[in-house]
Structures are given as structure tokens and as C-alpha cells.
Amino acid sequence: MRPDRTAGLTTAAQHAHSFLESLDERPVTARVDASAVRAALGGPVPVRGEDPGAVIDALAAGAEPGLVASAGPRHFGFVIGGALPAALAADWLVSAWDQCAAFHSLAPAAAAIEEITSAWTLDLLGLPADASVGFVTGGQGANTTCLAAARHAVLARAGWDVGKYGLNGAPPVRILCGEHAHATIYTALRLLGLGAETAIRIPADDQGRMNPEALRDALADADADADGPTIVCAQAGNVATGSFDAFDPIAEACAQHNAWLHIDGAFGLWAAAAPATRHLTHGVERADSWAIDAHKWLNVPYDGAMAIVADPDAHVAAMSLAGPYLVVDPGQRDNTNYVPESSRRARAVPVYAAIRSLGRAGIAExxxxxxxxxxxxxxxxxxxxxxxxxxxxxxxxxxxxxxxGDDANRAAVAAIQQDATCWLGGTTWNGEYVLRVSISNWATTDDDIDRSAAAIERAIRQ
Structure with missing residues (x-):
């Protein structure tokens, strides 16, 4: 007797509907911590299997009190979007289809959708149409993939094949970053063997924008090999202030010294898709690589981001996978050649659905x-x-x-989170602990903003 492949799906859909219908008004903060969820769902490994519907019922009941309404309209902590209806529905299809999106031979549909979505994304952001796009997990994956391509390219220019010989004996690679570069940049440098603490920190202004003159001076430093392998990391959308580096003079300085320019645009690069904010990204197309998250401002479910590289050869050289048992379809896209993973879900499908459901005008709006x-x-x-x-x-x-001072600001963050009308976090900026509000959810209304502002003021007074 064949198993029922749809067992539990109706139950899961019912719980999902219930949760989604609660998002607009449920308290944003979780009601319990992880210990309560462990107590509800943990214990020894079950001796006998359970009915799928019963498993889903138990899972939903045990997890629900520990869920944060981060997909809701009043979660302003970090930079977290929700999930557009079309993107969420497409993500369900991805799980149901269960395609390994690594190779064309395994999933021609996944290969085609990545090609379509890549072209749409490049068009929306005003980036070179012949750039390559890899669909990765998030901003960390995007920055790491792009910097891997950068490492390969700048060392190849110096006559070193890092893919074959690694970094032992390689010419040193200079890394220059604005002093407010995101933490994922430094994690990527650590993972790539370039060292998290080796980057030269370029001074920034009070909004976090890298000083182009200071960058130019550092690139021309007489004590360094000014024309040696060099990577510069700029930023489109500072995670605290939202500010943008000045890309034209930065790109000009990089061009003068044959440096690779990478732009971390996890959420800010989406500004290029809207007429009112496009000016902030002027010159961004002159870079060599770009990192962008779709699960931030495009509002797709998690596990959706893009690593974009102007030189597809460098991208593929850094990421490609080969093996005697792997089937290669000549002339077709193998998605694994643009990302660090082989076995992976069809990440581009929810991105495709989000772009198609909103259209150019909806994304801008x-x-x-x-x-x-x-x-x-x-x-x-x-x-x-x-x-x-x-x-x-x-x-x-x-x-x-x-x-x-810091204690008062920390207490205010705690009080706002406890009130649970909205959720915001704190950060340290120029040596002071401050409150940070990030707005990137498709469902947020002006009424949500006004309710949240009133709740913040009330919590601060109390």
C-alpha cells in the first residue's frame, strides 16, 4: 500500500492560516522562552512513530507560544521583512516539489526560474545585464560568495591560482572596508582565510559613510604594494543609519589601483528599484560584485538572497562543482556553480513569485x-x-x-519589547547605546506606525 503523501498537509495549512490571521494583532514578543518550548516538545526519542497530523498538531501547540511575530507589521527590530502572499505560497510549492536545484539535469524548472529571476533582479537594480547571480541563504552567504570570487580574481591578476594552490605562498591580499562595515563582511573574510582582523578600516562620517579621500590615500599607501591584490568593501544601506557610501569616487579610486569593489547591499540595494530613492545608489553599477537579501525588503520567506558578480568567470571559478558522476547538460545552467552548496532547495522560486506579484511599480511603492x-x-x-x-x-x-545614558536606553528597549505592541532593538552607535527602528515589512500601515510610536512613548514614560 502506497503511503499518503499529503498526510498532515491539511493540518499544517490550518495552523498556518491561524497563525497568519493572528499576525496583525498578536503581541509581537514571544510569550515564553526556549526552555518552555523544550519542555513541551522535547523528551526521549519516540519509540513508535505518530500520525503526521498528530505530529503537526503537537508541533504547532508546543512552538506557538515561543514564536515572535517578526513577519507581522510592527516588528521593527533588525531589518526583517514579512512574507508576501505569493512568495509564501511559492515557498510551499518549493517544499512540495522537493527539487534538488543544483543541476539542470535534476531540475530544469529550477534552472530556468533562476535564469529568469536573475535577469529581473539585475534589471530592477540597474546592474550589468551580463552579471552572474547565485541564489544563496542570506546576506552572509552572499557576501562570502562574492568575496570568494573577488579573492580568486585579484590573485589571478597577480599570477596566483588560489583554487589550485590555496593561500599558502600566495601574494598577500589587502582588504579595505569602511569602519562601519557589517559583521558578515568580517565573518566572510575569516571563512575565506583572509583574516577577520586584517582589513584596513577606512574612517567614516557620523552617518557611517566611508570617506572616499581616506580610501584613496590608503589605496595609494607607499608602504604597501599599491597595485597588488586588493579588495574594497563598500556599503549600500548602513544597518544602523541607512546611509550609503559615495560609490562614484570609491569606484574611481578602485579603478586607479585595479582593486575589486564589492558592495554589501543586503537591504539598501533595493533602493535602486524605487524612483524616490534611486539617487542613493548612483554609481553602484560600477562595482565588481554585490550582495543583496530578498528576505529583507523584497519580503520573501527566509533562505533567499543573491550573490551577484560582474565577471561570471570569476564567480564560477570560485564556486563551481565537478565530479565524475555528475551529469552536465551542455549549454544549460547548473545552479550549483554560483553558490557554495550542492544539495539545495529552489530558492529563486519565491523571489520569482514576489517580483511577479508586485511588479516594478509595486516594488517601488x-x-x-x-x-x-x-x-x-x-x-x-x-x-x-x-x-x-x-x-x-x-x-x-x-x-x-x-x-x-546607556542604562536608560537599554531599559527603554526592554520596556518596549515587554509591552509587545511593537518590537525594536538597540545598537551601539558612535560609542552610545541607542534605540533602532527598521521598517521593511510589506504589511506595515501608517496606523501601525502611529500605534507603535504611541506605545514606544508610553513605555519610555513608564
């Missing part, structure tokens, strides 16, 4: 609406007595500093 909402909540929070908005609200990020 989403970005511009969230940016307007960031300005709206900044205006409301600025009326709190002795509070300061300490960043230029150029995108979707707001930094709020309250009087009383």
Missing part, C-alpha cells in the same frame, strides 16, 4: 512607503521630551537616543 513610514515614526519619536533622532532618515532606519 513598497520601498517608498516604508521609507515614508520611517520618516513618520521619526517625527513622532522626536517629540518625546529630550529625545534625539541622531541619524539622517534617508531610508528605512531610525536611531533614537534618550537622555540618561
Amino acid at each position: 513598497l520601498i517608498e512607503r516604508n521609507c515614508a513610514q520611517a520618516r513618520r515614526i521619526a517625527e513622532r519619536l522626536a517629540t518625546i521630551r529630550d529625545a534625539d533622532i541622531i541619524n539622517d532618515v534617508v531610508l528605512n532606519q531610525v536611531l533614537l537616543r534618550l537622555p540618561g
Whole structure:
């Protein structure tokens, strides 16, 4: 007797519907911590199997109190979007289809959808149409993949094949980053054997923008091999302030010294897709590689980001996979050649669905609406007595500093999270602990902004 392949799906759909219908009004903070979930779901390995529907019922009941409404309209911590209906539905299809998206021979549909979605993404962002795109897990995967391609290319220019010989004996690679580069850049450098602490930190202004003159001076440093293998990491959308580096002068300095320019644009690069914010990304197309998350501002479920490289040969050289048992279809895309993994899900499918469901106009509207909402909540929070908005609200990020020093600001974050009307986090900026608001959810309304501002002010007063 064949097994019932659909067992549990109806139960899972019912629980999913119930959760999604609660998102707009449920408390944003989880009601319990991990220990309560462990107590509900843990214990010894079951001796006998259970009915799939019963497993799903138990899983939903045990996990639900520990869920954060991060997909909801008033979660403003980190830079977390929700899941567009079409993207979520497409993600369910990805699991049901259960395709290994590594090779064309295993999943022609996955190969085709990655090609289509790659072209759409490059068009939306104004990047070179012949760039290569790999669909990775998130910003960490995107930065690591791009910097692997950069490492390969700059060492090849110096006559060294890092793919064959590794880094032992290789010419040293200089890394230059703005002093506010995201943590994933340094993790990528560590993973790639370049060293997390080797990067030259280029001074930035009070908004986190790299100083192009300081970069130019560092690239021309007489004490270094100014024309040796060099990688520069710039930023489109500072994770605290939302600011953008000046890409034209940075790209010009990189070109003068044959340096690879990588841009970490995890959420900020989406600004290129909206007329009102496109000016912030001027010159971004001059870079050699770009990292971008789709599960941030495009609002697809997790496990969806893109590593984009202007030189496909460098990209494939850094990532390609070969083996005597692997079937290669000549002239077809093998997705594994653009990412670190082989066995992987068809990540491009939800991205395809999100872009198709919104269209160019809908993506622009989403970005511009969230940016307007960031300005709206900044205006409301600025009326709190002795509070300061300490960043230029150029995108979707707001930094709020309250009087009383770090302890008072930490206490305010805790009180806001405990209130659970909305959720925001804190960060350290220029040596001070401050409150950070990030707005990137498709479902956030102006009413959500006003309710959240009132709750923040109330929690601070109390």
C-alpha cells in the first residue's frame, strides 16, 4: 500500500492560516522562552512513530507560544521583512516539489526560474545585464560568495591560482572596508582565510559613510604594494543609519589601483528599484560584485538572497562543482556553480513569485512607503521630551537616543519589547547605546506606525 503523501498537509495549512490571521494583532514578543518550548516538545526519542497530523498538531501547540511575530507589521527590530502572499505560497510549492536545484539535469524548472529571476533582479537594480547571480541563504552567504570570487580574481591578476594552490605562498591580499562595515563582511573574510582582523578600516562620517579621500590615500599607501591584490568593501544601506557610501569616487579610486569593489547591499540595494530613492545608489553599477537579501525588503520567506558578480568567470571559478558522476547538460545552467552548496532547495522560486506579484511599480511603492513610514515614526519619536533622532532618515532606519545614558536606553528597549505592541532593538552607535527602528515589512500601515510610536512613548514614560 502506497503511503499518503499529503498526510498532515491539511493540518499544517490550518495552523498556518491561524497563525497568519493572528499576525496583525498578536503581541509581537514571544510569550515564553526556549526552555518552555523544550519542555513541551522535547523528551526521549519516540519509540513508535505518530500520525503526521498528530505530529503537526503537537508541533504547532508546543512552538506557538515561543514564536515572535517578526513577519507581522510592527516588528521593527533588525531589518526583517514579512512574507508576501505569493512568495509564501511559492515557498510551499518549493517544499512540495522537493527539487534538488543544483543541476539542470535534476531540475530544469529550477534552472530556468533562476535564469529568469536573475535577469529581473539585475534589471530592477540597474546592474550589468551580463552579471552572474547565485541564489544563496542570506546576506552572509552572499557576501562570502562574492568575496570568494573577488579573492580568486585579484590573485589571478597577480599570477596566483588560489583554487589550485590555496593561500599558502600566495601574494598577500589587502582588504579595505569602511569602519562601519557589517559583521558578515568580517565573518566572510575569516571563512575565506583572509583574516577577520586584517582589513584596513577606512574612517567614516557620523552617518557611517566611508570617506572616499581616506580610501584613496590608503589605496595609494607607499608602504604597501599599491597595485597588488586588493579588495574594497563598500556599503549600500548602513544597518544602523541607512546611509550609503559615495560609490562614484570609491569606484574611481578602485579603478586607479585595479582593486575589486564589492558592495554589501543586503537591504539598501533595493533602493535602486524605487524612483524616490534611486539617487542613493548612483554609481553602484560600477562595482565588481554585490550582495543583496530578498528576505529583507523584497519580503520573501527566509533562505533567499543573491550573490551577484560582474565577471561570471570569476564567480564560477570560485564556486563551481565537478565530479565524475555528475551529469552536465551542455549549454544549460547548473545552479550549483554560483553558490557554495550542492544539495539545495529552489530558492529563486519565491523571489520569482514576489517580483511577479508586485511588479516594478509595486516594488517601488513598497520601498517608498516604508521609507515614508520611517520618516513618520521619526517625527513622532522626536517629540518625546529630550529625545534625539541622531541619524539622517534617508531610508528605512531610525536611531533614537534618550537622555540618561546607556542604562536608560537599554531599559527603554526592554520596556518596549515587554509591552509587545511593537518590537525594536538597540545598537551601539558612535560609542552610545541607542534605540533602532527598521521598517521593511510589506504589511506595515501608517496606523501601525502611529500605534507603535504611541506605545514606544508610553513605555519610555513608564
